Amino acid sequence: MEGANGSYRAHALILPFPSQGHINPMLQFAKRLVSKGVKATLVNTIFISNSMHAFPSSFINVETISDGFDDRGFSQAKNCEDYLTTFQAVGSQTLSHLIKKLKDSGNSISTLIYDSLMPWALDVAKQFGVLGVVFFTQSCAVNNIYYHLHKGLLRLPLLGPSVSIPGLPLLQVMETPTFVYDSEFFSDFYHASINQFSNIDDVDWVLCVIFYEMEKEVVDRMGKLWKMGTIGPTLPSVYLDKRLEDDKDYGINLFKPNTSACMSWLKDKPRGSVVYVSFGSLAEIKVEQMEEVAWSLKGSNCHFLWVVRAKEEAKLPIMFKEDVSEKGLVVTWCNQLEVLSHESIGCFVTHCGFNSLIEALSLGVPMVAIPHWSDQTTNAKFVEDIWRMGIRPKPDEKGIVRREEIELCIKEVMEGEKGKEIKKNSDKWKKLAREAIDEGGSSDKNIDEFVTKLVSTQSV
Numbered sequence: 379m380e381g382a383n384g385s386y387r388a389h390a391l392i393l394p395f396p397s398q399g400h401i402n403p404m405l406q407f408a409k410r411l412v413s414k415g416v417k418a419t420l421v422n423t424i425f426i427s428n429s430m431h432a433f434p435s436s437f438i439n440v441e442t443i444s445d446g447f448d449d450r451g452f453s454q455a456k457n458c459e460d461y462l463t464t465f466q467a468v469g470s471q472t473l474s475h476l477i478k479k480l481k482d483s484g485n486s487i488s489t490l491i492y493d494s495l496m497p498w499a500l501d502v503a504k505q506f507g508v509l510g511v512v513f514f515t516q517s518c519a520v521n522n523i524y525y526h527l528h529k530g531l532l533r534l535p536l537l538g539p540s541v542s543i544p545g546l547p548l549l550q551v552m553e554t555p556t557f558v559y560d561s562e563f564f565s566d567f568y569h570a571s572i573n574q575f576s577n578i579d580d581v582d583w584v585l586c587v588i589f590y591e592m593e594k595e596v597v598d599r600m601g602k603l604w605k606m607g608t609i610g611p612t613l614p615s616v617y618l619d620k621r622l623e624d625d626k627d628y629g630i631n632l633f634k635p636n637t638s639a640c641m642s643w644l645k646d647k648p649r650g651s652v653v654y655v656s657f658g659s660l661a662e663i664k665v666e667q668m669e670e671v672a673w674s675l676k677g678s679n680c681h682f683l684w685v686v687r688a689k690e691e692a693k694l695p696i697m698f699k700e701d702v703s704e705k706g707l708v709v710t711w712c713n714q715l716e717v718l719s720h721e722s723i724g725c726f727v728t729h730c731g732f733n734s735l736i737e738a739l740s741l742g743v744p745m746v747a748i749p750h751w752s753d754q755t756t757n758a759k760f761v762e763d764i765w766r767m768g769i770r771p772k773p774d775e776k777g778i779v780r781r782e783e784i785e786l787c788i789k790e791v792m793e794g795e796k797g798k799e800i801k802k803n804s805d806k807w808k809k810l811a812r813e814a815i816d817e818g819g820s821s822d823k824n825i826d827e828f829v830t831k832l833v834s835t836q837s838v
């Protein structure tokens with residue numbers, strides 16, 4: 379095939395859900411496809427395109443569609459349901475226009491790879507007769523829970539104290555996603571999560587962001603249901619196999635990072651001495667919880683680097699930044715990969731967003747897991763009990779994790795006996811992550827198989 383960018387073997391249109399944690403892994407997957415001779419076009423919403431701080435990569439083409447909320451994105455919608463239904467209506471139309479436009483300009487596509495939160499995109503793929511490929515950015519354990527609920531194989535409310543689901547370890551009710559155990563409160567989010575599976579039996583290929591070794595049993599089970607491939611970890615190549623030229627960062631930042639301030643602050647800190655703290659791009663932490671985290675960091679007496687997004691800053695205790703300035707640095711956003719891979723980092727206090735978790739696992743950084751919502755409660759269980767890369771401080775009866783608990787866990791991870799074991803496991807996972815994506819590794823093979831399928835598919 380010949381296109382504007384020279385010759386290529388197939389053309390993939392890639393449609394992530396418009397949030398940082400969904401764009402990053404799908405953009406990285408696009409880069410992997412490009413490295414294998416596939417042309418990749420990333421589709422952003424108009425709002426994301428206007429608010430991002432950098433252009434992803436000269437190897438990736440970028441196009442836009444509308445979610446119906448061009449000015450302010452999700453925050454412009456009345457609620458989650460309003461956002462998703464509007465996105466479905468406006469997105470389907472504008473996506474169809476885009477595919478036609480590409481075709482008319484000699485850039486026909488062979489596949490539409492879409493985020494699992496937008497199952498309607500499969501209808502658009504079918505309408506054009508191209509391969510419809512769903513991309514899951516959460517763990518297969520979490521996908522498996524939603525799948526069981528969708529099929530009615532698991533019913534709500536969950537009757538505790540523990541829940542047994544085929545392919546998964548026994549889970550306490552509170553270790554299932556918050557959208558499941560608190561499904562009435564989160565009813566919009568619950569329905570969106572279940573809806574990911576509404577047409578899964580009609581998709582041509584299922585791609586998962588993990589690598590096989592992370593969740594062998596559940597991957598084997600799900601692999602019997604659909605044509606499925608694990609393709610992770612999806613970190614920039616410089617942090618893994620180094621096979622992709624110039625692939626040093628994700629490339630799309632929805633917040634402006636304070637990179638130089640962070641890196642020069644970390645520079646002279648002793649090896650393994652710094653606690654890095656971040657609750658990701660979306661979490662709105664309760665004021666009481668923020669205070670407990672703040673005082674635990676001060677109490678730990680460790681150096682710490684804490685990302686508090688501009689919108690959350692007012693929740694910090696008065697004069698906190700000034701008070702701790704000898705030990706701690708608080709920034710509104712950082713280049714998390716550069717920070718996590720810095721030798722001074724000894725532990726990551728994380729909300730267990732799935733990207734953060736895979737990043738920590740791939741870079742071998744031990745964790746203190748303080749899940750906030752969604753899949754993070756299940757992810758935290760896996761961090762502690764399955765991957766054995768961290769510990770979970772226990773919340774009190776109000777759901778707040780108290781400073782003493784956090785402080786104890788930080789100390790245990792940084793200097794305790796359990797910490798030594800965790801460090802050993804972290805080194806093991808770091809090695810496995812690299813092997814999976816390296817040439818001939820489980821994910822690399824899956825990507826090759828997928829590319830072979832694309833090449834043999836007619837583009838439209």
Ligand code: UDP
Pocket residue numbers: 398399400402656657658659660661685710711712713714715730731732733734735737
């Ligand atoms: N991230 C970053 N800088 C920060 C905090 C987070 O670059 O200061 C990135 C992080 O590397 C990850 C993403 O933002 O890739 C957050 O995704 P995750 O799934 O961890 O959490 P979410 O934001 O979706 O809750």
